[in-house]
Amino acid sequence: MPQSTTPETVLDVRDLRIGFADADVVSGVSFTLQRGQCLALVGESGSGKSVTARALLGLAGPRSRVRAQRLHVLGQDVLRLSGRALRAMRGRDVGLVLQDALVALDPLRPVGREIAAALRGIPARRRRQRVWELLAAAGVPQPQRRAAQRADELSGGLRQRALIASAIALNPPVLIADEPTTALDTTVQDQILQLLLGLKQAGTGLLLISHDLAVIGRVADTVAVMRDGAIVEHGPARDVLATPTHPYTRQLLAAVPADRPRGTRLSDRPGPPADAVPRPLNDVALLSAAALTKRYALPDGSHHLAVDDVSFTLHRGRTLGLVGESGSGKTTTARIVLGLTRPDTGEVRLDGQPWSTLPESRRRPIRPRIGAIYQDPLGSFDPRMTVEEILADAASLGHSTRPAGYRKEIMGLLDAVGLPAATAGRRPARLSGGQRQRVAIARALAPRPDVLICDEPVSALDVLVQAQILDLLDDLQREFGLGYLFISHDLGVVRHVSDDVAVMTNGRIVEAGPTEQVLTAPSHPYTRRLLAAAPRLAGASARKELLP
Amino acid sequence: MSRLALRVLGAVFVLWAVVTLTFFGTQAIPGDPAEAVLGGPGSRSTAAQLAQIRAQYGFDRPLWVRYLDELRHLAQGDLGVSYALKTPVTTLVGQTIGATLTLAGLSLVVAWAVAVVVAVAATRESRIGAALASLLEITAVAVPHFWLGSMLILVFSVGLGWLPPISTPGVAGLVLPVLSLALPLAGFLGQLMRESFLAALDAPFTLSARARGESETRVRLVHALRHAALPAISLSGWAFGSLISGAVVVEALFARPGLGRTLLSAVLAGDAPVITGVVLVVATVYLVLTVVTEAADRLADPRLRSASGQRAGAPAW
Amino acid sequence: GGTAADAGDQPRQGGTLVYATGDDEPTCLDPQKGGNVAQALLGTQHLQTLFYQNSSGEILPWLATSWKQAADGLSWTIEIRENVKFSDGTALDADAVKANLDRIASPQTLSNTGRLALAKVASVEVTGPHTVRVDLKQPDGALLESLAQVWLPIESPTAFARGLDTNCLHPVGTGPYMVESWTKQDSVTLVRNPFFTTPPPDVAHTGPAYLDKIVWRFVPDGTSRFAALQSGQVHVIDVVEPQNAVAAKGNPTLRTLIAPRPGEPVELELNTGRAPFDDIRVRQAFFASIDVAGALRSVYLGTVPQSTSLLSSATRFNVPAPRHAYDPAAAAALLDQAGWAGRDADGYRVRDGKRLSVVLPYSRFIPLENGFYEQLQATAKKTGFEVKLQPLETAKWWIANNTWAYDAIPVYYTKNSPDVLRITYTTAALAESTPGSYHANTVHLKSADLDRLLEEASQTSDDARRGSLYQQAQELLGAGSYTLPIYDQQTRLAHQTKVRGLRLQPSLAMPDLYDVWIA
Amino acid sequence: MVGRLRAVRLADVFGVVLLFVLLIAAAAPGLVARRDPYEIEPSAAFQAPSTLHWFGTDESGRDTFSRVVHGTQSSVLIGIAAMAIGLGLAAALGTLSGLGGRLADYAVGRLLEVLFSVPVLLVALLAIAVLGAGVVPSAAAVGIAVAPGYARIVRSQIISARASGYVEAAVVLGRSRGVVLRRHILPNVTARLFALATLGVGQAVVWACSLSFLGLGVVPPNTEWGAMLAAGRPYLTNAWWLTVFPGAFIVFTAVTLTLLGRTLQQRNRER
Ligand SMILES: Nc1ncnc2c1ncn2[C@@H]1O[C@H](COP(=O)(O)OP(=O)(O)OP(=O)(O)O)[C@@H](O)[C@H]1O
Ligand SMILES: Nc1ncnc2c1ncn2[C@@H]1O[C@H](COP(=O)(O)OP(=O)(O)OP(=O)(O)O)[C@@H](O)[C@H]1O
Numbered sequence A: 001m002p003q004s005t006t007p008e009t010v011l012d013v014r015d016l017r018i019g020f021a022d023a024d025v026v027s028g029v030s031f032t033l034q035r036g037q038c039l040a041l042v043g044e045s046g047s048g049k050s051v052t053a054r055a056l057l058g059l060a061g062p063r064s065r066v067r068a069q070r071l072h073v074l075g076q077d078v079l080r081l082s083g084r085a086l087r088a089m090r091g092r093d094v095g096l097v098l099q100d101a102l103v104a105l106d107p108l109r110p111v112g113r114e115i116a117a118a119l120r121g122i123p124a125r126r127r128r129q130r131v132w133e134l135l136a137a138a139g140v141p142q143p144q145r146r147a148a149q150r151a152d153e154l155s156g157g158l159r160q161r162a163l164i165a166s167a168i169a170l171n172p173p174v175l176i177a178d179e180p181t182t183a184l185d186t187t188v189q190d191q192i193l194q195l196l197l198g199l200k201q202a203g204t205g206l207l208l209i210s211h212d213l214a215v216i217g218r219v220a221d222t223v224a225v226m227r228d229g230a231i232v233e234h235g236p237a238r239d240v241l242a243t244p245t246h247p248y249t250r251q252l253l254a255a256v257p258a259d260r261p262r263g264t265r266l267s268d269r270p271g272p273p274a275d276a277v278p279r280p281l282n283d284v285a286l287l288s289a290a291a292l293t294k295r296y297a298l299p300d301g302s303h304h305l306a307v308d309d310v311s312f313t314l315h316r317g318r319t320l321g322l323v324g325e326s327g328s329g330k331t332t333t334a335r336i337v338l339g340l341t342r343p344d345t346g347e348v349r350l351d352g353q354p355w356s357t358l359p360e361s362r363r364r365p366i367r368p369r370i371g372a373i374y375q376d377p378l379g380s381f382d383p384r385m386t387v388e389e390i391l392a393d394a395a396s397l398g399h400s401t402r403p404a405g406y407r408k409e410i411m412g413l414l415d416a417v418g419l420p421a422a423t424a425g426r427r428p429a430r431l432s433g434g435q436r437q438r439v440a441i442a443r444a445l446a447p448r449p450d451v452l453i454c455d456e457p458v459s460a461l462d463v464l465v466q467a468q469i470l471d472l473l474d475d476l477q478r479e480f481g482l483g484y485l486f487i488s489h490d491l492g493v494v495r496h497v498s499d500d501v502a503v504m505t506n507g508r509i510v511e512a513g514p515t516e517q518v519l520t521a522p523s524h525p526y527t528r529r530l531l532a533a534a535p536r537l538a539g540a541s542a543r544k545e546l547l548p
Numbered sequence B: 001m002s003r004l005a006l007r008v009l010g011a012v013f014v015l016w017a018v019v020t021l022t023f024f025g026t027q028a029i030p031g032d033p034a035e036a037v038l039g040g041p042g043s044r045s046t047a048a049q050l051a052q053i054r055a056q057y058g059f060d061r062p063l064w065v066r067y068l069d070e071l072r073h074l075a076q077g078d079l080g081v082s083y084a085l086k087t088p089v090t091t092l093v094g095q096t097i098g099a100t101l102t103l104a105g106l107s108l109v110v111a112w113a114v115a116v117v118v119a120v121a122a123t124r125e126s127r128i129g130a131a132l133a134s135l136l137e138i139t140a141v142a143v144p145h146f147w148l149g150s151m152l153i154l155v156f157s158v159g160l161g162w163l164p165p166i167s168t169p170g171v172a173g174l175v176l177p178v179l180s181l182a183l184p185l186a187g188f189l190g191q192l193m194r195e196s197f198l199a200a201l202d203a204p205f206t207l208s209a210r211a212r213g214e215s216e217t218r219v220r221l222v223h224a225l226r227h228a229a230l231p232a233i234s235l236s237g238w239a240f241g242s243l244i245s246g247a248v249v250v251e252a253l254f255a256r257p258g259l260g261r262t263l264l265s266a267v268l269a270g271d272a273p274v275i276t277g278v279v280l281v282v283a284t285v286y287l288v289l290t291v292v293t294e295a296a297d298r299l300a301d302p303r304l305r306s307a308s309g310q311r312a313g314a315p316a317w
Numbered sequence C: 001g002g003t004a005a006d007a008g009d010q011p012r013q014g015g016t017l018v019y020a021t022g023d024d025e026p027t028c029l030d031p032q033k034g035g036n037v038a039q040a041l042l043g044t045q046h047l048q049t050l051f052y053q054n055s056s057g058e059i060l061p062w063l064a065t066s067w068k069q070a071a072d073g074l075s076w077t078i079e080i081r082e083n084v085k086f087s088d089g090t091a092l093d094a095d096a097v098k099a100n101l102d103r104i105a106s107p108q109t110l111s112n113t114g115r116l117a118l119a120k121v122a123s124v125e126v127t128g129p130h131t132v133r134v135d136l137k138q139p140d141g142a143l144l145e146s147l148a149q150v151w152l153p154i155e156s157p158t159a160f161a162r163g164l165d166t167n168c169l170h171p172v173g174t175g176p177y178m179v180e181s182w183t184k185q186d187s188v189t190l191v192r193n194p195f196f197t198t199p200p201p202d203v204a205h206t207g208p209a210y211l212d213k214i215v216w217r218f219v220p221d222g223t224s225r226f227a228a229l230q231s232g233q234v235h236v237i238d239v240v241e242p243q244n245a246v247a248a249k250g251n252p253t254l255r256t257l258i259a260p261r262p263g264e265p266v267e268l269e270l271n272t273g274r275a276p277f278d279d280i281r282v283r284q285a286f287f288a289s290i291d292v293a294g295a296l297r298s299v300y301l302g303t304v305p306q307s308t309s310l311l312s313s314a315t316r317f318n319v320p321a322p323r324h325a326y327d328p329a330a331a332a333a334l335l336d337q338a339g340w341a342g343r344d345a346d347g348y349r350v351r352d353g354k355r356l357s358v359v360l361p362y363s364r365f366i367p368l369e370n371g372f373y374e375q376l377q378a379t380a381k382k383t384g385f386e387v388k389l390q391p392l393e394t395a396k397w398w399i400a401n402n403t404w405a406y407d408a409i410p411v412y413y414t415k416n417s418p419d420v421l422r423i424t425y426t427t428a429a430l431a432e433s434t435p436g437s438y439h440a441n442t443v444h445l446k447s448a449d450l451d452r453l454l455e456e457a458s459q460t461s462d463d464a465r466r467g468s469l470y471q472q473a474q475e476l477l478g479a480g481s482y483t484l485p486i487y488d489q490q491t492r493l494a495h496q497t498k499v500r501g502l503r504l505q506p507s508l509a510m511p512d513l514y515d516v517w518i519a
Numbered sequence D: 001m002v003g004r005l006r007a008v009r010l011a012d013v014f015g016v017v018l019l020f021v022l023l024i025a026a027a028a029p030g031l032v033a034r035r036d037p038y039e040i041e042p043s044a045a046f047q048a049p050s051t052l053h054w055f056g057t058d059e060s061g062r063d064t065f066s067r068v069v070h071g072t073q074s075s076v077l078i079g080i081a082a083m084a085i086g087l088g089l090a091a092a093l094g095t096l097s098g099l100g101g102r103l104a105d106y107a108v109g110r111l112l113e114v115l116f117s118v119p120v121l122l123v124a125l126l127a128i129a130v131l132g133a134g135v136v137p138s139a140a141a142v143g144i145a146v147a148p149g150y151a152r153i154v155r156s157q158i159i160s161a162r163a164s165g166y167v168e169a170a171v172v173l174g175r176s177r178g179v180v181l182r183r184h185i186l187p188n189v190t191a192r193l194f195a196l197a198t199l200g201v202g203q204a205v206v207w208a209c210s211l212s213f214l215g216l217g218v219v220p221p222n223t224e225w226g227a228m229l230a231a232g233r234p235y236l237t238n239a240w241w242l243t244v245f246p247g248a249f250i251v252f253t254a255v256t257l258t259l260l261g262r263t264l265q266q267r268n269r270e271r
């Protein structure tokens, strides 16, 4: 890094340290950012990315200690600015797009008002006009209409864009975007990235925060990899992503499932020898859905066709990936298959026997054959139960929650999902996201099911953790010959895990077939759009030698 | 339209049930209604007098007949005549309801004002301040109305001689009663608001408001306060009920005419028509108020207006 | 009675006086219906009676001019004052008086006190435009005293025509003030009666009252009431609590006016109709185990003197009862004799397995402080009585009283005549009008001798004879220890010093605002 | 966040200590206050607080301190009893509506609306008028009066529990309605209720003592605080200690229980 900072430099951070009550969460971070450039902060959850970003606006948080040799924004020392000056700077010099846009806008006020609030110095009458311009600029269709709606009336993508609009309201020379694309459908994600690229070209200095390397690969000029509050690798995006020097970076890269053939390992966790259990090729139809439809009555009297004539077959030991954007009916389908929602028409059969048509009393005895994993594992655990109680309950088929009798099974399950025995006594709320999902999987395995329904099982997880879970699921499938219905909006993930895919939109399955066929030679336009939007890492070839 | 009809029907049902419960409740009160009419068991009333009254008021008819009769009269908006005072209950209620509603209404307003101030002043920075505030709130909630009232009288009437200890038509006479009703409620609302206010201050959208360069006051008044108010608003109907309860005590203490006092004396005298009348009226007011509260709720929280109907979209913080 | 008026400066005309009463709000302002103290307090301001009783107990004419008793004592001829108009313009004459007396006697009027007082009246005859003759079933020595009570006022017959309930709202009389309006639960407003011509015989000034207006407020809570007086919001309050009476004494701007009421004092009566108090020794033991003096000294801060007789000190012919003494030792001895020798685990006396327990229902409207009952309970426990206190609201208390559901019960009876003894102790007074309804003979006493004495006393009009008869009666009652007098029930007023001329009407010691003016 | 947690911890300690004091006073008042709370001594009436009588004496010369201490039992008992009654009813109603299916739910919902539309003290007054005064009636009256409020909460709790992810997960695992109810719904709801109850006890005490003020409360010479407060109030000006100390204890109890309730709620939330 050059000692002198050219006028082009908008951010200049040297040895930034941020501490909260007890410990430092950011220790010695340094970087600079020039106009029209994009610096990406990568790193696992909790590594200190957001705090760093917030510190740049003097918003590190209450009772936070921020120290730095230098913390300059457009040449002004943030640490020395008065409260008033800081407020003046925010929004004017630096725009911040907060993490999780879904809750970053006041749910009680129209987004238009939220954006207008940022428009200082612009006469009131001109504001509305300006708000519409901004929304349009952020790629929001029908800005007039959207401006009048509240955040919770907008889709995730629209919220994210509205948030960006409010951040660029005074077109600041610096824009900080914290996880702007997480939890968004690939198509939407693509649009957001386009928007950011546009801003960058327009000369905005962009500080992009993400844990999704693929995303970064498309936008960033320089990458700083953060871990435990420190930058472990820093350099031009191309080099860092193609030839990472730091093992942690390698790990991150290896974990990206996109473009990784089925069966290749994402984590460094050793699996069983590939030949241990041969992938069954026999096509035993384990679970079949025929012409499922489900319509929901909306409060306004109209109907919403959540699932529309959906049919598919799931084979023993194989994975059917169900991909589609939010609201396309994936979860509803899953719920029907699980016998939680009755289809209006159509039927689900298990081993050719009736399933969805059975009365609950008759279905109950065979329920253990179909397990489920959810996007939000925490919510699926009784908050009063410890891990071992949860597992005892599952292992005993509900006869008891007392671990005493089931020690062996519990330990077996914990081991199978790679959790230390120590977790047995703890409550899920005290576990990390990855550990929770493992517990959920263990619980699902306990009754020795034939089918696992996985609804967005990794969407809420870090790349690294996601990698481990995906590998785990793969191992288990081989071990027990499980059939998976794997639901996700992430093409990369689906592609990596499934033998067959079904692409879903507006409640219908528009295309289905063997994964490679569907995803390399898509026939349906929607699938094509999906693929085009999916970000990929440049130089896939370069990653071969990363694998140990 | 049909929703409105349903609502009205529900209200009618509630009132009917209230009447029924009260009717049989009053029947269970020991004592002879005929004697109540003759000025209580203390009256040296003769058998003849009692018999005459029983016949006149139809106390000798079977219970269910009287019940149906009662319903018929109420349905016609006739609340009957007080046993003790021989005045129509409608007149009695008419004379007193204004006073009580004023008292309760003002108390509600004052309680809100105090609670809002407490909430907006709240911070996470000074833990002592927070602890002190919450201690004050808890104490306020735990202080019985009559005790607080006596204290206020002691200080402001006897001590400083600023305010009259017993009610006067003017505003001055309202101050102490209102305070002794409002402060406990303020404590309750304060707790409620302060917590949700602080929660709102931690919410991401306040952070992004700050990041937009909005001033602290704007963040507090425009964003956080509205969120903080929501739970308190939804509880205002209930709060009003508790104020009516308090009014029974406060009216006795400050010698204010009002529904509470009417009810108290009616209960003591076994004056069934008055009891039923007052309870019915209070219930009606409550129902009206719940409607108002819901409206206010929807006003303050647009999410309730949107299709989903409940706070579905509410963020998880 | 007494007066709080300062001699010296001249009475000032006009002004509004605010009177805060702690007594119950009447359910009817016409004392002819019902007849309790609350009504008497207000009635004294706007109603008047045929006769007037002065502080020495003599009877003077008021709305009457003179009276004559027939030799056989069975009829009285009463001359009515002429040129007196009720405030509604109706003239006062013989017919009006007959109408009133007949009305009080009629069951339809629902009179309690008045009706009992006229129990002996056979009929009322109009013998001249301003002359009535009252014929009696038996001679009644107390008739004039009864007719001097505000519970037997003379009201406008024209007003009666409006019906009972209307008359309750606006009774029309000849008093110095007229009822203007009644806001339930708040106040009654009285205004000066401009046509007033009949001042009480023992008052200096004549003609209409000084005050324009009286606001008679109902303030049940004693603390608030006194606070209102202190803060100058009201001019006069009644039912002054002991501690406040003390405070008032220490306050230069306040005065107290406390005087005993006639009749029976506030007293504790024992139900001799059932065990354990059917045994005189147990009764004596019970009384001996109560420290009345101590209680009055502490709870009442010595503001009320202990009563020493069965008739209040304001009643004629009262003689000292046997001196009461707190004497646990004697009590114990008596109980031992009575066979209540044993004690159970809790220290209560027992006789063949039964605990010596006493049910004592009481109510707020009886002017005894909780502290008194609690001390009674505590001291009685020492000698082995288990006193079961039952605080009840008025209605429930009456039920307990009417159904004999008590062993000891606090009572009082306001009447301006020793004849009160006949009303509350004779066998006749046991008779309940209906089973489980009111009976005046709370001690359940059946004594032929007493009945004879009191009956005779009530029939003679010769004071000497009455005196001796009532003395015997009181001695007989005292000897039986049925009743423990505690203190004379009192009219307890406190007022601003600028309130002048406040006096009590001797007959019932009710405050009389006719003379009052505000300096 | 960290700071917040600390504050709670601090309050916990505080609350637990206070609770301990209360429990001792309730369990073994004799240990704390040696004097007999009913022992009268007319000659020593209205004595101001002194080394001899820490909280002074009342109109009968009884020792206010020992009365207050001995009063803990009945006062807290009233609170708890009332709470128990209230919550008992509430739980019954709530469970019925939460699990009894649409019809039951509708019925209970209406019933609650009915009871709810009549303010607490009005219900309590009627109840007292029927039951008569005393410790038990007071508790019952207050209990009945506060029940609807809690029933509402129980109901919503059950409904939200029923819609929760973990119940769904249990169904997927093939658990029967009974098991789901017994193992998941009820435990979770009761946990929250318990927290609520502690908050409510303080309020119940306050209601009960309002009844005493209206002359419909606890029977003397019982040392229940409300009764003491009501009995001492007339002497506010000349014997402040008669009201200040019982009043202080009512507040003290309420504060303690509130702190405790807060803690429990916090616990529930953290889970
Ligand atoms: N206000 C705060 N008080 C205390 N600790 C905090 C606060 N904000 C953040 N932290 C801690 O600082 C660390 C870094 O937080 P930060 O949000 O920067 O992580 P991150 O890299 O953004 O993770 P993610 O990818 O999940 O957003 C975390 O351990 C977090 O617990
Ligand atoms: N209970 C319900 N009532 C009404 N509409 C519903 C209900 N459940 C789902 N829907 C609607 O059905 C559609 C499909 O919902 P679903 O949850 O299956 O989509 P999804 O593909 O799972 O989306 P995501 O990827 O966000 O989970 C959505 O538009 C949703 O609003």
Ligand SMILES: [Mg+2]
Pocket: A049, A050, A051, A099, A178
């Ligand atoms: Mg972050």
Ligand SMILES: [Mg+2]
Pocket: A330, A331, A332, A455, A456
């Ligand atoms: Mg879904």
